[in-house]
Amino acid sequence: MSAMLTAKDFTTSQEVRWCPGCGDYAILKTVTKMLAEVGARPETTAFISGIGCASRFPYYVETYGFHTIHGRAPAIATGLKLVNPELDVWVVTGDGDGLSIGGNHLLHALRRNVGLKILLFNNEIYGLTKGQYSPTSRVGTRSPSTPGGSIDAPLSPGKFALGAGARFFARAIDTDRAGLGEVLKAAHAFDGAALTEIFQNCIVYNEDVFADFTDRKTAADTQLHLQHGEPMLFGTDNEKGIRFNSETFSLEVIDAKQSPEQLLRHDEKNKVLALLLVELEAPMALGVIYKDPGESFEKSWYAQRLNGLTRTGKVNDALRSSNTWTVT
């Protein structure tokens, strides 16, 4: 085994060119640190991205990297993973790249359960093209293309993923290094498609759009950090909790001290619970929301090919395998 690497070993010589203060810097730092911590090797790691601010990511990571075209990173990554399933393949995408122009590819990568670790940088805006509203923008978002406010209902990445049949869905905040680091490690360890939605603050076009739950001063009361098997508690003194209301079929906040017996425990394999958690807005559910492993696409693909992509036959024999005749 080679020597332990550090975050620095995963950092390229390229000058990082995101806007000063962009949430992407924090994500980059956490990702390189995580790569070192999970023992990733630069030569067997590849970052594939589409187009958008987030998609510049591969230039800054000292691994293999491919900055492709708008929305298509999951498809390119699928081809790469099929021919070399031993690689750690990360996909970096954004709300426009992954859910608008590339929605179809993301959907199919998730339902196929291709072993890709997909990082969806959600800032609810098109940054690189200068601030148009995105498919995750809230109704009423004023932007150069929607001066009167956007009118279409936003897409929920969590509901999209679970609806598509994703077997792993997690959420984290860009600047929450501990929380983000933890879900990235879980995604890395997952055998199959793992989608992590990262709430990323675009300080130029959509500043503080997530402030209602990312503000550190109020975070204890606005964030619900999920741990598998643990009761769902939040608040400065864990005095609040979540229960299931069977009348309304929804989750609700209760006083955890008064009714501890009603507290829900997180079960990351429970898909119905996951759907309820992604619906919840206050508090915002963070961490691994859903994780239910199943056989990955590439495993099933190779299971049908006993010799993988290794040649066991000869073309010369295949050419002669049908009815042949000889002319003398």
Next chain:
Amino acid sequence: MSDHTSMDSIIVRLAGDSGDGVQLMGSQFIASTALSGEDFATFPDYPAEIRAPVGTTFGVSAYQMNIGASPITTAGDTPDVLVAFNPAALKVSLPLLESGALIIINNDSFTARNLTKAGYEEDPRETGELDSFQMVPVAISHLNLEAVKPHGLSKSDSGLCKNFWALGLLMWMFDRDLSPIEDWIKKKFAKKDVVRDANLTALHSGHAFGETAELSEALPRFNISTADMPAGEYRGITGAEALALGLAAAAELSSRPLLFCSYPITPASPLLHRLARLTDLGVGTFQAEDEIAAICAAIGASYGGAIGVTSSSGPGIALKAEAMGLAVNAELPLVIVNSQRGGPSTGLPTKTEQSDLYQAVYGRNADTPMPVIAAKSAGDCFFTAIEAVRIALRHMTPVMLLSDGYLSNAAEPWLIPDIRDIEPIVSNAPPQPDDSRDTQGMAFERHPQTQGRPWITPGMPELMHRLGGIEKDIDTGHISYEPENHQRMTDMRAAKVNSVANFIPPQALELGPDEGELLVIGWGSTFGPIYQAVQEIRRFNSDVSYTHLRYIHPLPENLGELAGKFKQVLIPEMNMGQLSTLLRDKLGLKPTPFCKVTGLPFLITELTERIRSMLPPVVKAVHDPIAKGKAS
């Protein structure tokens, strides 16, 4: 066998409803033809609808085949034998026939209802319009039902056996051994005993009918000359099969795995189906969610060190265009197979056309050059596939391979090559890791003759680099927006594609002298009819030559010089003159286009008429043995 009519070649057309099993009947007859050592060419002509309304003219599915002594390069213009399963099939096929042709009709289907559906106001059997043909009405439906009755199938299932009944009759007419077809039926219906037995009964019953029926007076029997083909081992092959095997051969010749990524589309899908069965040849297949995902997954495969291949037809190729640009800019190998069909838009999905040449050569945003090559026959698809991979790996570039609907489905006998005789395919080897150098730049050290960069793939230690569709510095490989650099990169990409011409053979003539009055230039699947037409003309007039292009972009370097030695150049194409435009653009030629866009291949007569109209009148007598001698 004195009762047999001996012929050099014969054209047989089978026509019926799209549910009548005509395509199967035709391909089985061809399998037996191959085994009897005759040359052949086929033309499956079927509607876009899987089951078009029964009995209508637009629901007619036909299979035309030309069999006999070589060289047979097309399915022929005028059928000598027509088997028509219903009035609509008769109506659609009749205009193709000449007086004296033999017509076998399924007499049971000539009901008032079917005649109306076919648009016949009166029964053609009674109007005299068939008088100039040899008409043989046979109660195919009834005889088949009677024959298979003992097997206890439902009436509709029994009716499905009638193609094998008719095939049995045809096999008798051509004095063919039934055993290959029996074997096929046994294998195909191995798990359905009753269906297997019923089809075997139908086949034998049709054959016995020919032998015993009193009608046999009316049914001529044919003794077709076997072809005078070069010695060797042969098989029948369609373009789709040859492409699949050619791609697998290219994988073996380059010692690389191959990943074929595709989305279903007519008429390209048979290639996906064929390749899906070649798993033991290092071939993987992936049916993607759409055309764009298909090419992108293929690019991902190439990025990972396998030969990435995608395939589609015109509309799907249009969707892939942006990703082709990525492969050009990232300098990755890739093969894009286009089985062209009639367009625009959905157009004529099941009909053939060559109208994607502009799209292949010019159809991308920006200055995005890409080599384009085209296959000329079913068997040639094998070699063209190998050549496409060879160019892609040598120059690290995507390559477009043009086939078409006709080539995909048409079958011909094929002298099986030995792939050990084919030069191995070399790819650009990765450099040795070197701590003192920037690995980013090492990934872009291009070969001076080919501009191919090293094929460094994820997994290789100490060679990590970043790749992208964004412009990069020509030396360091880092992102660059420098004006001068973009010019140099654009020049490099153009030089790369142009350099392909240094590796291809000079353009040669298929027929005729190397200078004179008229040069016919063809490309793609028109090879069959043009070859036959020029050969026919040359029996009377030796002042016509023929050359056929495999390399569309870049063109062979000597093509301009070769064409310049002729007073006139004629380019027959199944489009509105796209190769003519290209040759005007690239070589300054002034060709005469001869265009046909009916969705059907050229007839030989159409071509001979056109060629003849461009030649000065022949002074010598047609049967002048000297003129004939000169021509050969």
